[in-house]
Amino acid sequence: MAVETTMSNTRHEVRTPAAKRRVKAAKGRRLWPFLLPSAIVSFFILIYPLCYALYLSLFSYYLDSGVSNFVGLGNYTDLLGDGRFWSSLQRTLLIVVAAVSLEFCVGLAIAYGLYRLTFGVRTLNLLMFLPHIITPVVAALFLKWIFAGRWGLLDLILGSMGIFSPDWLGDPMWARISVVLADAWQFTPFMILVLYAGLNTVDQSQIEAAQIDGAAGWQILFRIMLPSIRPLIVFVLTMRMMDAFRYFDTIYVLTSGGPGSATETLTMQTYALAFRLFEVGKASALGVLTLVIVLLLAAILIGVVGRSKEKSQ
Amino acid sequence: MASVQISGIEKYFGDTHVIRGIDINIADGEFCVLVGPSGCGKSTLLRMIAGLEEIDEGQISIGARVVNSVPPKQRDIAMVFQNYALYPHMSVRENMSFSLQLAKKSKPEIEQRVHKAADILGLVPYLDRYPRQLSGGQRQRVAMGRAIVRNPQVFLFDEPLSNLDAKLRVQMRTEIRELHQRLKTTSVYVTHDQTEAMTMADKIVLMQDGVVEQAGAPLDLYDRPANTFVARFIGSPAMNLIPGVARSTGDGHVEFEGGVTLPLPAGARAAEGQSVLYGMRPEHCVVGASGLPVEVVVVEPTGADTQLYCRFKGQEMTATVRDRTDCRSGDRIALAPDLNRAHLFDAASGVRLVA
Numbered sequence: 001m002a003v004e005t006t007m008s009n010t011r012h013e014v015r016t017p018a019a020k021r022r023v024k025a026a027k028g029r030r031l032w033p034f035l036l037p038s039a040i041v042s043f044f045i046l047i048y049p050l051c052y053a054l055y056l057s058l059f060s061y062y063l064d065s066g067v068s069n070f071v072g073l074g075n076y077t078d079l080l081g082d083g084r085f086w087s088s089l090q091r092t093l094l095i096v097v098a099a100v101s102l103e104f105c106v107g108l109a110i111a112y113g114l115y116r117l118t119f120g121v122r123t124l125n126l127l128m129f130l131p132h133i134i135t136p137v138v139a140a141l142f143l144k145w146i147f148a149g150r151w152g153l154l155d156l157i158l159g160s161m162g163i164f165s166p167d168w169l170g171d172p173m174w175a176r177i178s179v180v181l182a183d184a185w186q187f188t189p190f191m192i193l194v195l196y197a198g199l200n201t202v203d204q205s206q207i208e209a210a211q212i213d214g215a216a217g218w219q220i221l222f223r224i225m226l227p228s229i230r231p232l233i234v235f236v237l238t239m240r241m242m243d244a245f246r247y248f249d250t251i252y253v254l255t256s257g258g259p260g261s262a263t264e265t266l267t268m269q270t271y272a273l274a275f276r277l278f279e280v281g282k283a284s285a286l287g288v289l290t291l292v293i294v295l296l297l298a299a300i301l302i303g304v305v306g307r308s309k310e311k312s313q
Numbered sequence: 314m315a316s317v318q319i320s321g322i323e324k325y326f327g328d329t330h331v332i333r334g335i336d337i338n339i340a341d342g343e344f345c346v347l348v349g350p351s352g353c354g355k356s357t358l359l360r361m362i363a364g365l366e367e368i369d370e371g372q373i374s375i376g377a378r379v380v381n382s383v384p385p386k387q388r389d390i391a392m393v394f395q396n397y398a399l400y401p402h403m404s405v406r407e408n409m410s411f412s413l414q415l416a417k418k419s420k421p422e423i424e425q426r427v428h429k430a431a432d433i434l435g436l437v438p439y440l441d442r443y444p445r446q447l448s449g450g451q452r453q454r455v456a457m458g459r460a461i462v463r464n465p466q467v468f469l470f471d472e473p474l475s476n477l478d479a480k481l482r483v484q485m486r487t488e489i490r491e492l493h494q495r496l497k498t499t500s501v502y503v504t505h506d507q508t509e510a511m512t513m514a515d516k517i518v519l520m521q522d523g524v525v526e527q528a529g530a531p532l533d534l535y536d537r538p539a540n541t542f543v544a545r546f547i548g549s550p551a552m553n554l555i556p557g558v559a560r561s562t563g564d565g566h567v568e569f570e571g572g573v574t575l576p577l578p579a580g581a582r583a584a585e586g587q588s589v590l591y592g593m594r595p596e597h598c599v600v601g602a603s604g605l606p607v608e609v610v611v612v613e614p615t616g617a618d619t620q621l622y623c624r625f626k627g628q629e630m631t632a633t634v635r636d637r638t639d640c641r642s643g644d645r646i647a648l649a650p651d652l653n654r655a656h657l658f659d660a661a662s663g664v665r666l667v668a
Contacts, residue, residue, distance in 0.1 A: 203396070203398065205394040205395070205396055205398035206398045206399075206400060208363075208365050208385075208392075208394070208398070209392065209394060209398040209400075209459075210400075210411075211364075211365070211384075211385045211386060212363060212364075212365075212385045212386060212388075212390065212391065212392050212412075213386070213411050213412035213415060213459075213463075214386035214412055214415040214416055215386070215411075215415055219415065223411075224400060227400075227402040228400075228401065228402065230402070
């Protein structure tokens with residue numbers, strides 16, 4: 001009898017998968033109240049505006065007229081059939097790829113330099129981070145004085161060396177280069193910070209093992225250290241890529257999308273559609289299209305650069 | 314293969330003097346174990362041999378070549394790290410072939426050498442796996458494979474077994490020893506575990522606070538410890554060291570607290586009235602009618618033998634009894650030393666006293 005009681009108790013303690021699921025669900029329900037405040041905030045600042053933008057994108061809605069007609073996907077087909085959209089997209093991609101690549105390469109070089117430095121790292125790090133903590137519009141105003149024709153800082157420096165400087169913001173090609181340089185000036189410190197932190201997480205004994213294996217400094221960086229921080233690289237490139245797609249304030253101050261439409265990016269075009277032409281419906285559709293493009297590119301980036309992530313520990 | 318000569322090595326970390334004039338000669342093909350407590354400088358010394366730490370003073374030679382200013386990759390050494398230091402993004406094959414690729418060896422040669430090393434270590438089925446897919450013991454083998462594939466002049470091991478569980482550690486200990494007997498490559502092995510040192514070494518170098526306390530064959534250190542530090546460090550359980558005063562009456566004896574006396578150990582000599590420490594290894598204590606009167610505190614049977622933890626005038630003592638014993642906690646027994654295997658040390662300096 002005693003044996004039977006013990007056995008039945010033991011049986012009672014063994015939980016079936018269904019029972020386990022019920023316990024897990026009950027635990028989940030208890031945790032919901034903790035998520036609720038942030039879920040409410042997220043809804044009002046993230047989900048609602050996004051849904052509203054999606055909703056607006058289905059209407060032909062002019063801000064000044066107040067007239068709103070349902071056009072379905074009309075705004076989207078208009079945009080996709082408009083050459084201006086494609087050239088904006090092309091320019092945006094060019095600026096994003098150039099700026100993020102430049103930031104990554106320069107950032108990596110400086111981060112590795114800082115990693116190898118034995119003293120003064122903190123001071124240098126702080127100084128280099130300064131451009132990143134300046135408000136973008138203020139930074140853009142600084143840059144405008146630097147790039148300004150004839151009396152700008154860059155012109156004066158080049159002029160003192162006898163070099164005839166180009167029209168930084170007036171020439172289409174140089175305007176694009178200036179916009180890329182401006183973004184790089186402001187965001188390379190972020191790259192440096194993240195990559196420097198990443199390089200410092202690489203196991204020192206792996207580096208020493210590579211030294212003994214016969215690897216030179218650059219081989220250690222490219223064959224041991226960078227693969228070790230691949231997830232971090234994917235993160236920082238994705239973040240910067242998404243951020244660069246939203247690049248607006250500096251372009252607005254520096255060139256306002258000009259000369260002509262040489263630096264008109266998707267966000268500049270969205271701004272022009274919404275606040276110059278008051279075509280809110282079409283601007284919303286362009287916003288949604290930009291979101292889709294950024295999501296696609298982020299997925300590709302994570303897929304390509306982060307491909308070997310699983311192989312890492 | 315090559316010998317390693319270390320002479321007059323000094324090392325400072327800031328104001329801390331971590332290595333204080335060390336001289337060691339490691340013969341060609343010898344398996345030398347650097348052992349000592351944490352912070353004694355053994356790993357720093359190994360890293361100096363590897364070229365990963367600069368040498369402040371003195372000279373290290375591998376073979377006939379002074380390597381003080383030679384970078385690690387040109388020293389023709391291979392090192393096995395405590396945490397294995399495998400490259401996580403490379404497969405076992407890639408980990409093992411990395412150094413050969415860097416040395417621009419031909420593909421067939423790389424494949425042949427990797428396969429040979431993998432075969433020796435039983436790693437052939439795992440060549441395409443990644444480090445995270447391997448157990449601790451397998452990772453350890455890959456780390457060794459990465460070392461042997463290069464066929465270096467010297468192997469350096471930095472506490473390679475300390476991340477493994479006790480059973481695997483014993484198994485790997487034997488495997489490393491077997492590997493050394495097979496390859497006969499000069500090896501320098503760092504550990505803090507005296508059992509590892511005793512079982513693996515041709516030569517033990519016992520260090521403390523940046524100096525060599527004693528260097529020699531394992532049984533030399535066990536049978537003839539140079540001082541009380543060596544006597545306490547080598548052997549488990551540690552040697553009993555009982556304070557007493559030397560008396561020169563008769564053939565000479567040592568008087569302990571309470572007037573108990575024991576004859577001087579064979580081959581030992583001390584001045585009349587000299588404060589000494591009488592050394593008895595637990596396994597060389599004999600339970601009998603005469604000797605030091607002790608009270609048994611704890612009896613620990615391990616199966617093969619029994620440890621008796623005893624107390625003599627407030628001093629802890631341990632005795633290992635091979636035969637089954639009916640001693641119980643609280644019993645009063647007498648422990649006598651095997652005089653041919655007992656030791657005498659000067660109480661002030663800790664130095665061994667010999668005739």
